[in-house]
Amino acid sequence: MSTATHSLPRTIGAHAVLLTYTVIALFPVIIVIMNSFKSRAGIFGAPLTPPTPKTFDLIGYTTVIGQGDFIHYFQNSLVVTVASLFFVLLFGAMAAFALSEYRFRGNSMMGLYLALGIMIPIRLGTVAILQLMVASGLVNTLTALILVYTAQGLPLAVFILSEFMKQVSDDLKNAGRIDGLSEYTIFFRLVLPLVRPSMATVAVFTMIPIWNDLWFPLILAPSEETKTVTLGAQLFLGQFVTNWNAILAALSLAIMPVLILYVIFSRQLIRGITSGAVK
């Protein structure tokens, strides 16, 4: 990048815009984290100030941790998110490979059909899904959630990944075929590593809505055994009394795992978003 195209006022302007955006985006998150470390009086007395020695209180965290089950809710969320993510990436990539690599009758119709799910929210089918789960005895199991989230994530995954897979060199795949590699080996060893950045992109876009979802856990798996973190946090939302300390602490804790997964994927993610722009 040359300095000639970056005059000082423009640099300042660009940074000002980006900083403003960052502040706006982070504001609610910071408020939540800040207040989670305050006493009840501190939260309501001065919600916008950081914890002072007078208002600092870990009561929220002790409540949450003390509610023994919370660790269990966390586990449920993690199992559901990671398993769904795994299946979305695996099946999404396989379908994308078939669509981009093989010529068969109805190829483009199939692609369109698989992409349709991007436009139609899966929640429209909640009643049917619930009936299905009841019929198959999957209500109140994590399997039910994993199945639903896999279905929810697949359309976008197939759509994005098939675009990227079209860009993988035909010559490379053909060289593999001449060397006697099976189609599975070509897919797993040659193609997948080359589309890794786009896999990370898909992973992030798939993961966040799953982790944050309240709807399906509430409907399909509200039992004590299968509660997820977002559902578990509702515990502290009473009809008459709401334990704000505990809610804020629970939400702060819930941010952590996604944040960690995001950091893992983010290096790849940025490459995924900018690839094609810079050759």
Next chain:
Amino acid sequence: MGSLNIENVKKAFGPVEVLKGINLEVTDGEFVVFVGPSGCGKSTLLRVIAGLEDSTSGRVVIDGADVSATPPAKRGIAMVFQTYALYPHLTVKNNMGLGLKQAGTPAAEIDRRIGIASSMLSLEPYLARRPAELSGGQRQRVAIGRAVVREPKLFLFDEPLSNLDAALRVNTRLEIAQLHRRLRATMIYVTHDQVEAMTLADKIVVLNAGKIEQIGGPMELYNAPANEFVAGFIGSPKMNFVDGARLGETAKTIGVRPEHLTVDAKSGAWKGTVVHAEHLGADTNLYLDCEKAGLITVRIFGVYNAEPGATLYATPDPAKTYRFGADGKVLK
């Protein structure tokens, strides 16, 4: 042990017919070059031979065995691609050895063959590197090495040099010619570049729009083109074509190569004005706008000074003038 027969091979992508009935015989040890304009189906034909693409109809016979239903890995072929197509996650050594490993060749034998191929292509210093750590020329040599270690009946090259710069192209061309001489293997080579075609080939196959226009040795195609297309495609600068009627000839078109025209300042067959002169040192290309013949190219060996606007007379060598009928075929 490396003959190839292609019998009436046709290939269509949906309604588009890309290969329209190809018949070709390649004997053992021959170096055959496919040339033709972009999109004429050269790569498609090569991929059909390799088994990467199924033909719509027709047979491909390698060494007397019909391989139409045989997968690429079992056809006894090796292919070198324009984009190198090396496995990015494997070292040079493993890139070369993968095919043999898949076929269950013993490790000692794989090492022996890699040793021979890498010394032949001077790749020994790079065996432990990955493709990303090699230059373009080195990558293409690895790709050639990967083909050599398979000891195939048939080598297939799809424009292997077109991603290399001019100097490297000449070197690698030489290496491929030497390789052919040493291995005495049958090779099929696709190219755009007619210098490559003329210098490497025992036999050139000129393709146009999915059909073979002519098959023959390089000099045969140069001296006795079967039709207007081949005459125009082989030779550089391109052959001049003049409307027969304008010259008072019975033939539809008269063709004469730029090097078979002589120029004179005072007299000659076609009077014309110099439009442009290209000085290449060893020879000079003159573009003349002639009253009778239209815009023609004249190639003069050595230096020739001519200013744009000057009047010159061009005279074709009657022994090296071609006459084409209305169907484009040469008139005898």
